[in-house]
Amino acid sequence: MKKQMKLLSVAIIGTLLLGACSTPQKSAQSKDESAVSKEDSVKSLVYGTSSYGVGMSDAGLNPHEDYSGWSLVRYGVGETLFKLNDKLELTPWLADSYKFIDDNTLEVKIKDNINFSSGRKLDATAAKECFEDLLAVHDRAPKDMKISEIKADGQTLTFITTEPNPALINFLAEPYSALIDMKTGVDANKNVSGTGPYKATSVSDTEIDLTSRDDYWDGNVAKTNIKVKSVTDGDTLTMGLQSGELDAVYGLPYASYPLFENDNYNINSAATSRAFFLQLNFDNDLFQDKNIRSAIAMAIDKDGFVNVLLGGHGKVANGPFPMQDGDSLNYSFSPDKSKELLGAAGWSDSDNDGYVDKDGKNFEINFLTYPGRSELPVLAQSIQSNLKDIGIKVNINSTENYLEVMKDSKAWDILASAMVTNPTGNKEYFFDMTSLSDSPKNRGHYSNAELDELAKTLSTTFDPDKRDELAKQMSDILVDDCGFIFVSHLQMSLVSKKNIKGLTPMPSDYYEFSKDLVIE
Amino acid sequence: MYKYIFKRLLSLIPILIGISFISFALIYFTGGDAVAVRYEAIGGVLSPELISQKREELGLNRPFIIQYIDWLLGVLKGDMGISYVSGKPVFIYILSKLPNTLLLSATSLIVTILISLPLGILSAIKSDGIFDHIIKTVSFIGNSLPNFFVALVLSYILALRLKLLPVISQGTGIKSLILPTLTLSLAMSAKYIRQIRALVISELSKPYVIGARARGIKENTIIFFNVLRLTSLTIITLMALSFGSLLGGSAIVENIFMWDGIGKLAIESINLRDYPVILAYVLWMAFIYVFVNLLADISYYFLDPRLRLGGKNEK
Numbered sequence: 001m002k003k004q005m006k007l008l009s010v011a012i013i014g015t016l017l018l019g020a021c022s023t024p025q026k027s028a029q030s031k032d033e034s035a036v037s038k039e040d041s042v043k044s045l046v047y048g049t050s051s052y053g054v055g056m057s058d059a060g061l062n063p064h065e066d067y068s069g070w071s072l073v074r075y076g077v078g079e080t081l082f083k084l085n086d087k088l089e090l091t092p093w094l095a096d097s098y099k100f101i102d103d104n105t106l107e108v109k110i111k112d113n114i115n116f117s118s119g120r121k122l123d124a125t126a127a128k129e130c131f132e133d134l135l136a137v138h139d140r141a142p143k144d145m146k147i148s149e150i151k152a153d154g155q156t157l158t159f160i161t162t163e164p165n166p167a168l169i170n171f172l173a174e175p176y177s178a179l180i181d182m183k184t185g186v187d188a189n190k191n192v193s194g195t196g197p198y199k200a201t202s203v204s205d206t207e208i209d210l211t212s213r214d215d216y217w218d219g220n221v222a223k224t225n226i227k228v229k230s231v232t233d234g235d236t237l238t239m240g241l242q243s244g245e246l247d248a249v250y251g252l253p254y255a256s257y258p259l260f261e262n263d264n265y266n267i268n269s270a271a272t273s274r275a276f277f278l279q280l281n282f283d284n285d286l287f288q289d290k291n292i293r294s295a296i297a298m299a300i301d302k303d304g305f306v307n308v309l310l311g312g313h314g315k316v317a318n319g320p321f322p323m324q325d326g327d328s329l330n331y332s333f334s335p336d337k338s339k340e341l342l343g344a345a346g347w348s349d350s351d352n353d354g355y356v357d358k359d360g361k362n363f364e365i366n367f368l369t370y371p372g373r374s375e376l377p378v379l380a381q382s383i384q385s386n387l388k389d390i391g392i393k394v395n396i397n398s399t400e401n402y403l404e405v406m407k408d409s410k411a412w413d414i415l416a417s418a419m420v421t422n423p424t425g426n427k428e429y430f431f432d433m434t435s436l437s438d439s440p441k442n443r444g445h446y447s448n449a450e451l452d453e454l455a456k457t458l459s460t461t462f463d464p465d466k467r468d469e470l471a472k473q474m475s476d477i478l479v480d481d482c483g484f485i486f487v488s489h490l491q492m493s494l495v496s497k498k499n500i501k502g503l504t505p506m507p508s509d510y511y512e513f514s515k516d517l518v519i520e
Numbered sequence: 521m522y523k524y525i526f527k528r529l530l531s532l533i534p535i536l537i538g539i540s541f542i543s544f545a546l547i548y549f550t551g552g553d554a555v556a557v558r559y560e561a562i563g564g565v566l567s568p569e570l571i572s573q574k575r576e577e578l579g580l581n582r583p584f585i586i587q588y589i590d591w592l593l594g595v596l597k598g599d600m601g602i603s604y605v606s607g608k609p610v611f612i613y614i615l616s617k618l619p620n621t622l623l624l625s626a627t628s629l630i631v632t633i634l635i636s637l638p639l640g641i642l643s644a645i646k647s648d649g650i651f652d653h654i655i656k657t658v659s660f661i662g663n664s665l666p667n668f669f670v671a672l673v674l675s676y677i678l679a680l681r682l683k684l685l686p687v688i689s690q691g692t693g694i695k696s697l698i699l700p701t702l703t704l705s706l707a708m709s710a711k712y713i714r715q716i717r718a719l720v721i722s723e724l725s726k727p728y729v730i731g732a733r734a735r736g737i738k739e740n741t742i743i744f745f746n747v748l749r750l751t752s753l754t755i756i757t758l759m760a761l762s763f764g765s766l767l768g769g770s771a772i773v774e775n776i777f778m779w780d781g782i783g784k785l786a787i788e789s790i791n792l793r794d795y796p797v798i799l800a801y802v803l804w805m806a807f808i809y810v811f812v813n814l815l816a817d818i819s820y821y822f823l824d825p826r827l828r829l830g831g832k833n834e835k
Binding site (some may be wrong): 046053055056057059065139140143157205206229231232233235236239240242243245246374400403438 | 556557568570574591605606607646672675676679680683686687688773777778780784788791805
């Protein structure tokens with residue numbers, strides 16, 4: 001009996017060990033060998049990203065659904081008529097040229113040498129079919145674009161809008177405007193035929209398999225097969241790159257970057273327009289006093305937050321847009337000046353308890369944020385410490401349920417949030433969304449008549465230079481008024497093995513894979 | 521026996537209705553606006569008109585009780601609604617994740633039994649010896665370590681240093697299965713070793729064991745054919761509860777190893793307030809707990825003759 005038990009135990013353990021190690025290794029090895037022998041000239045890349053999947057609302061490649069257009073454009077399968085360059089300026093992409101015929105009519109000439117991966121030529125009719133489907137099914141596009149009619153003639157596409165819409169060309173750079181062949185349509189796995197340097201061979205909610213196109217319109221694409229894998233856990237992403245299972249990644253935790261700051265890896269970064277900023281709640285009488293707002297703005301050590309807490313993987317913000325360096329530096333870090341301003345507003349530490357007080361009441365504020373973006377709770381703690389230094393007590397509430405909390409205007413005084421301020425090169429978007437009297441994301445009910453007036457002018461101004469000048473004026477007003485305090489801009493970093501070239505992030509966050517991607 | 525099973529299955533109906541009603545109410549009254557939360561979570565903006573239109577499309581503007589009855593009637597017809605996020609039918613969506621979760625649950629439970637049963641028994645037999653002290657210390661440490669930590673340590677050693685296994689799951693192959701299985705099993709084994717040890721020690725001190733020893737019956741025979749059989753009832757109850765919990769998915773382990781199961785789906789759905797999926801998940805959890813415990817109860821009937829004969833003797 002004893003012998004039988006021993007034999008049985010040995011057999012079970014042996015089987016488990018064999019199953020665990022030998023068989024899969026062997027099968028994986030033979031699979032690899034056959035792959036190499038069949039396609040030895042095609043290079044492979046496995047790309048891990050925390051930004052793909054159902055949780056990000058960008059699963060699949062159908063640009064007319066949610067934010068899936070971002071995946072279509074990011075992974076080089078689809079392209080838009082216009083694209084944003086490294087200064088977040090619009091440049092033609094699939095478009096050859098454009099012209100506003102009048103305030104309600106935009107004419108776009110499409111390049112003549114472009115085919116979808118399905119083989120169909122991209123002409124104005126194909127583009128019209130795509131835009132008509134977009135306007136019929138997408139939730140945001142109709143309101144953004146305000147299109148009433150689309151006409152197609154050869155390579156000329158004409159948009160007629162219901163009202164003057166100078167930002168229309170910006171929305172033609174939004175990934176939902178990526179052009180796909182509507183004749184082949186969207187398959188059950190949400191795969192499409194686009195015009196980009198890669199086509200998808202398989203699409204699921206967690207992975208996309210891509211292969212380079214031989215017939216790409218804008219030059220040669222290195223023969224490459226790419227697997228995009230959704231990896232939501234930052235530590236797994238880090239270990240995946242360290243172990244070699246992943247060749248390149250997006251979305252590493254800040255603490256992991258030092259592991260890859262060596263000769264074996266490339267770290268390519270770009271400051272994006274995703275801003276981390278504060279909104280003050282103007283329903284609280286305290287913030288009606290500009291001295292108080294200024295005191296808070298000058299007490300925040302933005303440089304310390306970016307360079308120490310984020311390990312330098314960010315960019316100090318002096319306004320809503322990352323390309324406005326040095327424009328609004330009126331509120332540089334100065335705790336002493338902050339204390340003076342608080343004193344001018346009647347707040348001083350009369351009872352020596354470390355907090356300033358007025359009429360027997362300490363200065364205490366409720367700071368609301370959410371953990372959905374890992375930087376925000378860190379920012380909250382950093383500001384808590386900064387404000388304590390000038391005698392303001394901060395109570396932090398970091399909750400995913402912050403929208404519910406905000407319904408009670410007395411439950412919060414400052415909201416820290418993150419937002420892409422300039423997603424399509426149209427700066428008007430940020431003001432429309434957050435800082436005008438009737439903006440949907442104006443959480444603190446900030447109101448500035450001058451800003452509202454300039455916004456009206458901006459919405460009917462077509463000249464790009466004038467639009468830029470107006471946006472700058474508005475940005476300066478917002479920063480000078482301290483209703484909004486901009487702390488930092490997200491730095492997008494792509495980390496890859498040394499042999500991977502051309503994987504360069506852009507400030508717009510839309511473009512990751514291009515024809516320039518090469519595996520040496 | 522069949523009457524008993526039928527009764528237990530019938531009792532599932534009020535339990536599931538009760539749980540679904542409470543979950544629905546909790547989500548309705550405390551969950552926040554599903555449309556607004558979802559667009560906020562991904563950094564998007566919808567105008568108030570569009571939010572209202574979306575709510576109308578999803579039927580969220582109707583009174584609570586109408587929404588609940590509508591949902592319940594749908595469930596009875598096998599329609600659990602459409603996921604707000606993926607746009608897929610919830611039933612099919614959950615079903616698509618189920619095989620991965622079933623596989624991981626089954627392997628984790630098997631490995632747990634393979635580790636904890638022999639070690640627990642050995643620890644009891646060698647009670648207060650060096651082996652027992654080592655096992656007690658190891659299981660104490662194992663009990664104290666959170667799953668995510670065990671997962672990261674195992675990944676670091678087995679994947680990163682020894683390069684034996686992948687960090688990230690590559691489908692459902694055995695290589696990808698080992699790390700999540702080990703992570704779940706080690707934590708469970710640490711708990712079960714101590715419980716099995718305590719059960720066996722308690723059983724070994726009973727008069728029938730002393731009597732058997734006095735009659736010269738071999739120690740192994742007493743342990744495997746008497747002690748183990750009697751302790752198996754408690755072990756099965758504990759394992760059934762663990763299996764129920766495993767079938768609900770282990771969100772942290774699934775997330776770390778990118779194992780595409782139900783736990784990962786549940787967390788994503790909660791974050792994005794995908795209410796139809798959350799409700800279906802709650803129903804699934806309730807169902808499996810009741811069902812797995814029913815299976816455990818049925819197994820007692822076969823394992824413990826007293827339960828079969830008890831009724832007859834009373835007559």
